[in-house]
Amino acid sequence: MGRVTVVGAGVIGLSCAVRLLEAGHRVDVLARDLPRETTSAVAAAIWYPYRAWPADKVLAWSRETYEVFASIAANHADSGIRLQAGTEVVARRDERPWWAEAVPDLRETLEVPAGYDGGWTFTSQVVEMPLYLDWLVGQVLEAGGSITRLNLHGLPATGRGGPDAVVDCSGIGAKFLAADPSVYPVQGQIVLVEQVGLDRWWVDNVNPEGPTYVVPRSRDIVVGGTDLDGEWSRTPSPEVASAILRRALRLVPELAGAEVLGHRVGLRPARPEVRLERVGDVVHCYGHGGAGVTMSWGCAREVADLLG
Numbered sequence: 376m377g378r379v380t381v382v383g384a385g386v387i388g389l390s391c392a393v394r395l396l397e398a399g400h401r402v403d404v405l406a407r408d409l410p411r412e413t414t415s416a417v418a419a420a421i422w423y424p425y426r427a428w429p430a431d432k433v434l435a436w437s438r439e440t441y442e443v444f445a446s447i448a449a450n451h452a453d454s455g456i457r458l459q460a461g462t463e464v465v466a467r468r469d470e471r472p473w474w475a476e477a478v479p480d481l482r483e484t485l486e487v488p489a490g491y492d493g494g495w496t497f498t499s500q501v502v503e504m505p506l507y508l509d510w511l512v513g514q515v516l517e518a519g520g521s522i523t524r525l526n527l528h529g530l531p532a533t534g535r536g537g538p539d540a541v542v543d544c545s546g547i548g549a550k551f552l553a554a555d556p557s558v559y560p561v562q563g564q565i566v567l568v569e570q571v572g573l574d575r576w577w578v579d580n581v582n583p584e585g586p587t588y589v590v591p592r593s594r595d596i597v598v599g600g601t602d603l604d605g606e607w608s609r610t611p612s613p614e615v616a617s618a619i620l621r622r623a624l625r626l627v628p629e630l631a632g633a634e635v636l637g638h639r640v641g642l643r644p645a646r647p648e649v650r651l652e653r654v655g656d657v658v659h660c661y662g663h664g665g666a667g668v669t670m671s672w673g674c675a676r677e678v679a680d681l682l683g
């Protein structure tokens with residue numbers, strides 16, 4: 376038990392902070408962007424392993440997170456997490472998804488829009504990120520942790536008046552804070568439209584024009600998306616937004632005429648493999664790509680285990 380500084384206040388930093396506080400550590404979160412300003416706040420977000428590696432670890436972390444989300448959804452109505460069924464459409468029905476064993480009710484379906492061969496229907500979890508991040512902040516503060524805005528130029532030094540350990544959850548910032556050239560942005564743009572009574576999510580990762588998904592939330596619907604490797608801009612493009620809406624309409628015709636409420640862009644912190652390892656007094660936990668929400672609790676538990 377000791378004093379731990381967590382760098383980063385996205386879904387990874389806050390989840391780690393919660394588990395570390397539960398383990399009895401004193402925890403201070405330092406972050407340049409506060410939770411609602413992070414990439415995490417832009418995420419759609421559904422539980423869905425996407426663009427993160429290595430597959431065996433991603434599967435284990437995702438499975439653990441699925442269970443924790445189910446329990447949070449059942450016990451905390453204010454968490455912004457809801458179990459919701461939906462369908463991932465596919466071009467050809469062949470193998471089951473590689474993450475199939477992590478969900479309890481995956482089944483094949485032929486109830487898909489024209490142009491698709493079929494799909495996989497299952498209960499996922501919709502995580503309404505602005506609400507969920509607020510809830511996580513509440514958990515950190517209630518347990519005695521602190522969250523402070525600070526733009527760091529290096530990871531804090533440990534010992535001699537500093538913390539006993541540092542947990543590096545800086546997402547794309549790890550490129551600089553951890554001097555890790557293998558971290559790169561995968562830009563994602565989304566459009567927020569009004570809720571039109573939709574109660575299922577849809578995902579199409581086989582569209583050659585780009586990943587397409589529709590995730591209904593309590594007050595709006597997230598319509599995505601893009602995944603551009605190496606693109607740093609966080610400015611939404613009107614042309615890209617129109618293309619996203621066109622593709623989404625094919626997937627979910629009920630969206631026709633829905634009012635556009637806003638546009639967002641986020642930079643997924645990608646890496647050939649998630650880095651979760653302890654090096655001296657520092658635990659690195661970054662590089663979660665397109666599935667940081669999906670893996671958050673599995674990774675946070677492992678970080679807490681590494682600090683004992």
Ligand SMILES: Cc1cc2nc3c(=O)[nH]c(=O)nc-3n(C[C@H](O)[C@H](O)[C@H](O)COP(=O)(O)OP(=O)(O)OC[C@H]3O[C@@H](n4cnc5c(N)ncnc54)[C@H](O)[C@@H]3O)c2cc1C
Binds near residue numbers: 387413421644661
């Ligand atoms: C459009 C889009 C849709 C997505 N959909 C999903 C989805 O459906 N499901 C899913 O699981 N994932 C999804 N993702 C991916 C998910 O958003 C990320 O994997 C996740 O947010 C990464 O979380 P993080 O906490 O590591 O990083 P971030 O949320 O980026 O947080 C990093 C933190 O580190 C801080 N930091 C960085 N550098 C410094 C510094 N120098 N000093 C101080 N602080 C610093 C930042 O300020 C921030 O607080 C989506 C992403 C996008 C863009």
